Amino acid sequence: MxxxxxxxxxxxxxxxxxxxxxxxxxxxxxxxxxxxxVDDDPTCLMILEKMLRTCLxxxxxxxxxxTALSILRENKNxxxxxxxxxxxxxxxxxxxxxxxxxxxxxPVIMMSADDGKHVVMKGVTHGACDYLIKPVRIEALKNIxxxxxxxxxNEWKDFEQSGSVExxxxxxxxxxxxxxxxxxxxxxxxxxxxxxxxxxxxxxxDDTSTLKKPRVVWSVELHQQFVAAVNQLGIDKAVPKKILExxxxxxxxxxNVASHxxxxxxxxxxxxxxxxxxxxLNPPFISPQDSTFGPLSSLNGLxxxxxAATGQLxxxxxxxxxxxxxxxxxxxxxxxxxxxxxxxxxxxxxxKLRFGEGQQQQQHMNNKQQINLLNGIPTNMEPRQLASLQHxxxxxxxxxxxxxxxGAQNNQNNSLLMQMGxxxxxxxxxxxxxxxxxxxxxxxxxxxxxxxxxxxxxASRNGIPETIGATSYNPVSQATSTLNxxxxxxxxxxxxxxxxxSTPGISSFSSKGTFQEDVSSEIKGSGGFMPSYVxxxxxxxxxxxxxxxxxxxxxxxxxxxSSSLQSNLMQSVLVQQGSSGQMNGHNRSSAVxxxxxxxxGDIKEHGNAQNVNQHLNNLVDNIIRVKSEGVFDTSPGNLFxxxxxxxxxxxxxxxxxxxxxxxxxxxxFDGYSKDNIPV
Amino acid sequence: MDRNPLRxxxxxxxxxxxxxxxxxxxxxxxxxxxxxxxxxxxxxVVTLYYRDSARLILSIEQALERKPFDFNKLDAHMxxxxxxxxxxGAKKVKAExxxxxxxCKSRNREGCTRCFQQLKKEYATLRKKLEAYFQLARQAGPxxxxxxxx
Numbered sequence: 001m002x003x004x005x006x007x008x009x010x011x012x013x014x015x016x017x018x019x020x021x022x023x024x025x026x027x028x029x030x031x032x033x034x035x036x037x038v039d040d041d042p043t044c045l046m047i048l049e050k051m052l053r054t055c056l057x058x059x060x061x062x063x064x065x066x067t068a069l070s071i072l073r074e075n076k077n078x079x080x081x082x083x084x085x086x087x088x089x090x091x092x093x094x095x096x097x098x099x100x101x102x103x104x105x106x107p108v109i110m111m112s113a114d115d116g117k118h119v120v121m122k123g124v125t126h127g128a129c130d131y132l133i134k135p136v137r138i139e140a141l142k143n144i145x146x147x148x149x150x151x152x153x154n155e156w157k158d159f160e161q162s163g164s165v166e167x168x169x170x171x172x173x174x175x176x177x178x179x180x181x182x183x184x185x186x187x188x189x190x191x192x193x194x195x196x197x198x199x200x201x202x203x204x205x206d207d208t209s210t211l212k213k214p215r216v217v218w219s220v221e222l223h224q225q226f227v228a229a230v231n232q233l234g235i236d237k238a239v240p241k242k243i244l245e246x247x248x249x250x251x252x253x254x255x256n257v258a259s260h261x262x263x264x265x266x267x268x269x270x271x272x273x274x275x276x277x278x279x280x281l282n283p284p285f286i287s288p289q290d291s292t293f294g295p296l297s298s299l300n301g302l303x304x305x306x307x308a309a310t311g312q313l314x315x316x317x318x319x320x321x322x323x324x325x326x327x328x329x330x331x332x333x334x335x336x337x338x339x340x341x342x343x344x345x346x347x348x349x350x351x352k353l354r355f356g357e358g359q360q361q362q363q364h365m366n367n368k369q370q371i372n373l374l375n376g377i378p379t380n381m382e383p384r385q386l387a388s389l390q391h392x393x394x395x396x397x398x399x400x401x402x403x404x405x406x407g408a409q410n411n412q413n414n415s416l417l418m419q420m421g422x423x424x425x426x427x428x429x430x431x432x433x434x435x436x437x438x439x440x441x442x443x444x445x446x447x448x449x450x451x452x453x454x455x456x457x458x459a460s461r462n463g464i465p466e467t468i469g470a471t472s473y474n475p476v477s478q479a480t481s482t483l484n485x486x487x488x489x490x491x492x493x494x495x496x497x498x499x500x501x502s503t504p505g506i507s508s509f510s511s512k513g514t515f516q517e518d519v520s521s522e523i524k525g526s527g528g529f530m531p532s533y534v535x536x537x538x539x540x541x542x543x544x545x546x547x548x549x550x551x552x553x554x555x556x557x558x559x560x561x562s563s564s565l566q567s568n569l570m571q572s573v574l575v576q577q578g579s580s581g582q583m584n585g586h587n588r589s590s591a592v593x594x595x596x597x598x599x600x601g602d603i604k605e606h607g608n609a610q611n612v613n614q615h616l617n618n619l620v621d622n623i624i625r626v627k628s629e630g631v632f633d634t635s636p637g638n639l640f641x642x643x644x645x646x647x648x649x650x651x652x653x654x655x656x657x658x659x660x661x662x663x664x665x666x667x668x669f670d671g672y673s674k675d676n677i678p679v
Numbered sequence: 680m681d682r683n684p685l686r687x688x689x690x691x692x693x694x695x696x697x698x699x700x701x702x703x704x705x706x707x708x709x710x711x712x713x714x715x716x717x718x719x720x721x722x723x724v725v726t727l728y729y730r731d732s733a734r735l736i737l738s739i740e741q742a743l744e745r746k747p748f749d750f751n752k753l754d755a756h757m758x759x760x761x762x763x764x765x766x767x768g769a770k771k772v773k774a775e776x777x778x779x780x781x782x783c784k785s786r787n788r789e790g791c792t793r794c795f796q797q798l799k800k801e802y803a804t805l806r807k808k809l810e811a812y813f814q815l816a817r818q819a820g821p822x823x824x825x826x827x828x829x
Contacts, residue, residue, distance in 0.1 A: 043731055134762050
């Protein structure tokens, strides 16, 4: 791979926080690697800095995690890699790791004097790319560049797969320099494009350079697509680039995806965190639909599943979700589903469920359903989740923006999600309101795409809300001051992302250290997330982007529960679950999700109950309660009935519930009632 | 000048640190980081270490005076202290830290107290030795201080 910093290497001076663009340093790679080292021990910090300098890296040191985060946020492309201590007074190193992974998607190396297997394992599960035992020797630092390369390589590969959007994105991104990845990364990425020749890339770049990143409105469909993509990739590995590729939405940029993803993650986190709270899930803002979001956490779990559903929800993602759901910020991917514009989300449902169902679902899912779902969800997000949402939100935000523009993406998303879920499990339906919308994937997503769906929905929701109705968000959030996110980490709140209401087209969480505020605003909105979702509804039908998850392969391993309806349901359920987040245990989330999805789907199948919402709520509750056994009993009917109308969904969900015996209703979806969310 | 004898003396002193187990390989790492740009790097780091760890020592002392012991807190403090000490290569101090943590884990109050006294002793001894060392190094001339054949 040639590491040519096409971007001209914006290198950051190490010692001072001043960044000065330097010439391309790619040729001297790994020299010039921009490292951020975080350690509360000044002795270690000093030594590390010196060692890194000796390796010819550009070092920035800081002794507090919060500071590190804000530095990173302010300079999204300013660093290539982060090295962080595990034990820090102001923030746990693993939490920082999560944040960074979510928001910036940078490789993070953990270090500690503690070499216990448990701790090291924790590093692994949290996504650290390496773990160094103190005292650190310079030899260990000399090779850290490999992590940067590896990551870029993987991203590039992902990119390659999808190709189109990415390229388009890259162009603008590059020019805009507002990338989540480091500029070096971009450059390398471009330079090492294996697939195309440089010329080709260049051409594309030229073409796309004119592409102005449109304000993305994260419609339900788009969100669904997003969620589907995330699910397919697996929440752990869902990086913006890959998601973008999977989504294959023209005009959607990686940044859009990244911010949306951030929000989504935060949302999920919130969900899982909320589950602990279990309360305040019903943010007033849901008023439009009166949906009471179930425990976010459960939703989280679901989302996670959906997200992680790239075929199988990685246990660890789930674990994370669950943790998140449980209020443990382990899950990086708490997707701030809540933000999803309910309407939009539901609009996802409306659109044809892509799940194998084909178009039938579409009608079923109406936005309302989605909305309801969404509404419920955000409220329960715990701060953590919120934070994660935020994180996700950032990417999602972007996505939202784009999504919105895409219009009825939601549906597609839903379908996409559904589709995704399909292979895996019904659960995938979960996140995808979009899935429901567009039964794009008629393929049988027999598999419980629910989770995906849900996730997708969530995701889409997240994204959508932001963009769609940024404004709408505001009112909601404010209205829902009931949301009490136990904002433990205010900073984590993706205030930015979700306060979509306020800023339409919230492209990214302006998490520049303003998470706290954002979060609170979000939280206020009871989940601030919800509002965003609501916005989605507005979005509804933009040009139906092809969110289809092209079989993203939702990796939910949900036992084949299926039905697109489920996805829709799941979405709702997911949302609800999110609130109740009961996922305990790593599999829980997945299980829950799948279950929820499943149930949702099943329910849907059974009938497009008019009161899907209500049903859904109930179901969701049940679903959420399902302790992620990971077993979706729901009979997988059609995987995600694309058209879940809210009512339908609910009805289906309910029905499913009934029919689904085994599902352990551990999901406690807070009853969020889904009103018909007008798309 | 009398650099040579001073330098020789310095080398002998230095070697004794390793032979007697006061310092370990990590100290060498620090020395290797010292260069023209940072000619007193090792001394700076050690100074920083003693300054920063003093408050940790104090915290631990205070925690040891409380009854009952908060072993978790003690362990956390010591973990931090150990990390710091190991980063400068303070071998004996690090060993005592490890021992202390063992006592914490087994909730051995007396073990903790005893161990901590021992730790403080080693900590102080090392400081004296290093202070003498650096002083000698300054006298011997900056160029020669960190030179050490691998």
